[in-house]
Amino acid sequence: MAETADNIFKEFREHSVAEFFKKNRQMLGYSGKIRSLTTIIHEYVTNGLDACEDANILPEIHVKIKQLGNDHYQVTVSDNGPGIPKTHVGKVFAQMLAGTKFHRFVQSRGQQGIGASGCTMYGQITTGKPTHITTSAKKGKVYECDIMFDVKNNRADVSHEVDYEGDLKGTLVVAEFKDVTFNWSEYGPGEYLRRTAVANPHARIVFIAPDKQKFIYERVVNILPKKPEPSKPHPRGLTVDDFLDYAHSSKERTIKTFMTKTFDRVSSAKAKEVEGLTSIDFNRKPDSITWKDAEEVVDAIKKVKFLAPSTKELKPIGEKQIEKSILNVLEPDFHQVLTRSPSVYRGGVPFIIEAGIAFGGKAGRRGNGDAKVEVMRFANRAPLLFDAGADVITKTVNNIDWRRYHLKNMDSLPISIIVNITSTYVPYTSAGKQAISDEEEIRKEVTLALQDVGRKIGEHLRREYRKGEKAAKRSTLLRYVPETAGAIATLSGADKKKLELKLLKMVEDKFKNSGKADEEEGDE
Ligand SMILES: Nc1ncnc2c1ncn2[C@@H]1O[C@H](COP(=O)(O)OP(=O)(O)OP(=O)(O)O)[C@@H](O)[C@H]1O
Ligand SMILES: [Mg+2]
Known part of the structure; x- marks a missing residue:
């Protein structure tokens, strides 16, 4: 039944x-x-x-x-x-x-x-x-x-x-x-x-x-981060429903003033431009807007060029600050950090990427064995530990050819890679808030940031390798000095001690000069 x-x-x-x-x-x-x-x-x-x-x-x-x-x-x-x-x-x-x-x-x-x-x-x-x-x-x-x-x-x-x-x-x-x-x-x-x-x-x-x-x-920076300021929503990110909500709760007397007061980058001229693309009189009260009106306005907004969202509300950690905490927590042999300029994703949401690489010391992940590379992801300074595979930062790190920066066998090096995204709205992939979605603009910014710090790390490593190679050569040559001096003394009848001193000086001079030349080359 x-x-x-x-x-x-x-x-x-x-x-x-x-x-x-x-x-x-x-x-x-x-x-x-x-x-x-x-x-x-x-x-x-x-x-x-x-x-x-x-x-x-x-x-x-x-x-x-x-x-x-x-x-x-x-x-x-x-x-x-x-x-x-x-x-x-x-x-x-x-x-x-x-x-x-x-x-x-x-x-x-x-x-x-x-x-x-x-x-x-x-x-x-x-x-x-x-x-x-x-x-x-x-x-x-x-x-x-x-x-x-x-x-x-x-x-x-x-x-x-x-x-x-x-x-x-x-x-x-x-x-x-x-x-x-x-x-x-x-x-x-x-x-x-x-x-x-x-x-x-x-x-x-x-x-x-x-x-x-x-x-x-320990606290290593004794000033508070600058207070993030409230920002206004940028018109580009608005849905019809958002627009209606804002309009109906507005106390402004006209749609025009409501638009300029509520949204970012909407000047009177821009409001007029939007109005011209609709059949609506912007001198009406904002709470008279119907769903159909809102649809018209949101459509018109898409056709108008607005300045990119303002970014002054965003407060990144800052290069000096990241540097201090890297030195405090990771005590690396070498590090590089970078704060990029603000950018915008989905046409309306501003964000800033910061990246750092720390090498040696306590950097890298230490399990039971040797150190391994680790990627530290942050959103508005909060660490993201889970869902790494779905995260745009992890994907970007994996896509970079680190060998270009003298980082072969990257996986087994004591390196911490640090990336922080600062935004008024972080686009997480899910409610668990552990992975940042793969927005094209974010991926681009992370790539540029990592390439930049990677390059600097690469230059440093190249210099270090050179130094190491040279030191090895020098010590090999020095080892043969007594033997060579002895051989020449036997053949020529000259004084062995004097020969030894001369040879030693020759070796030292060679490395002194070549060291200088190399440093200059490395600093280019
Ligand atoms: N330790 C605290 N000191 C002062 N206020 C607090 C503290 N913890 C929570 N609050 C207040 O309680 C509110 C609720 O905290 P809750 O963690 O549930 O939400 P939230 O931090 O606003 O957002 P989210 O759910 O993303 O964490 C906060 O918005 C804040 O106003
Ligand atoms: Mg909370």
Whole structure:
């Protein structure tokens, strides 16, 4: 017998965003025991760094991972940021799609308002335990509580609240997790924090690993990164739906002023040009725009030439800063860094690529054996450890012919290749935010950056090889000096000692002069 619609629709239910992510937690990075633990560290650490920078505070982040049992760990993360107002603690840690960052066009590590709640949820569904928060949003006042996540209603259950006087600075989170594992692989929290230190020389990061090893990445830059400014959306990136949303929430009196005030690079003249390509009177109110009008405008926008998006809002790490952190963390024998000029992808989104190569010292990935080349990928200074194969940076690194830069057997060299993309919108390949999609313009910028630093590394290596070769030749010749002097003395009857001194001087002179000539050649 056929089912009736009424019967079938008895099962019809709404569900909260939190329920959705509970079922699909792999989307948030909770798949695999190592990845899950790294995800947790990533979420807390990026929040701490973002919060400090928002509040103009030089960040100091402490991370401690303690093993409690098999696949069972306690994680403690603290920052010295502005703290979280009591009224907001629940929303921060147990309400998905809530936060201060989603609605602004500002370059920051966090974007969605899911990270912290994702951790609370993962802790709760694997251990049944709450997340404990201690925070101070007012000098001298400390607030503590336990947070459970009411997943059905996407809401926090706050309990064990206490207020007291104390001099805590910032926020401290303690939570337990099962189904997670710690290791020292390139996917683990230790590597995540090492790379965080490379991209954040203005932060002090202290890490205590489960085996009690302590790592301190000292702050090597004492100024905060310049604050990224909010940017306006560029018209090129707009969809009809976006345009309608902006128009309907605008308080401007005419479509024309709405366009010039809301979007990047839209001057009055440009607005007029767009208007001329439509049948719409731009003196109308923006909230009178219909879907059809919006379609017309977005079509017209495509036919008008706008200046490329402004890029002053982007704040890259900076060459000097990367250099300092490379020296601090990797202590290489040689390094090169480069910050490219801003560029634009998809016609509307600005970005900047930075690249560095460090050679020797602690550079490269050390597993059990010898060092190997490693590629450190970053998006807005946050390390990307997973999904490397899908990432435009990895693809580009693999496509470069490193032999041209005297880097044969690249795989087995102690080299760290560093690439950071800074953008108001990083085009990730998926919600897991671990790989950057293969946009043509991004690939081009990464290629140019790596070729440039590669060339400089190549020149250096060539000089080093030459020096090595010369030193070997010199020592071979020097070895034969006594024997040769002896032979000549026997044949000619001259004084052996004198001959030896003369020969020694000849060898030294030869290398002194040829050394100079080579250096000049190398410096071209
Ligand atoms: N340590 C902290 N100190 C101060 N505020 C914080 C801290 N951690 C989180 N917040 C606030 O809580 C909000 C939610 O954090 P959450 O990690 O869930 O989202 P997000 O960082 O905005 O985006 P994403 O989901 O991409 O991480 C943040 O936007 C921020 O306002
Ligand atoms: Mg976050």
